[in-house]
Amino acid sequence: MGITKTADYTEQQNSLAVLIKALGHPARIAIIEYLLKVDSCICGDIVKELPLAQPTISQHLKELKNAGLIKGNIEGTSICYCLDLANLNLLKNYFTKMTITLEEKENKCC
Amino acid sequence: MGITKTADYTEQQNSLAVLIKALGHPARIAIIEYLLKVDSCICGDIVKELPLAQPTISQHLKELKNAGLIKGNIEGTSICYCLDLANLNLLKNYFTKMTITLEEKENKCC
DNA sequence: AATATTTATCGTAATATTGCAATATTAAAA
């Protein structure tokens, strides 16, 4: 049906899925990597950098912001978008914990 | 248009997006977490565990397998699905590197 | 005030995803 049954999962699973899903698109990965690379982080730069129209990029930025991966500060005519360290750390910790658990089990199964 | 312009991004960005996208759904996160929790990992168990119909779970498992997050070994009538440590490590390393880079910059911007 | 610049929003078309019932497939068990 195209609708996800969020009610049936834990809060943690749902919020994690939102965060991860937001990164599950090459354009948004490219945006994140660009923000990581440069010091200045204005939307206009990204429009020049990526092969997408301005409204499309604006939309991707909105999704990244809604998910909590980036923050946006208004600065005159332009907007300064920056990475949100807290949530990126959350993802890092999640995968770190997971791989440690998995290595401890020594891949017994299979 | 609903179609992603993959041709315009790097190989790394595209394959990473596929991997991350596969985890961007609470059902698939729940499946991964279940595989991490239990030692035996047969699809039937997951059907009992999750509030989804068997075809739906089969589909999610297929997506996880295509993305390279899990591996499946046929074992008689049932199939043993297991986590793929290599790709989970890849994700771990990606986010670790990212957060380290970001912390080094001390969030100068904004 | 008029103009330029930057970013957001709206509307819309094309495509993808989610979920399930029905059915097929495959291999073990009887």
Next chain:
DNA sequence: TTTTAATATTGCAATATTACGATAAATATT
């Protein structure tokens, strides 16, 4: 060999996503 059990595939309806042109909104600049 028929039956049973486990998983996959097909087909389909409902909804979500992706992308962009047109346009709006907000602030700087002239």
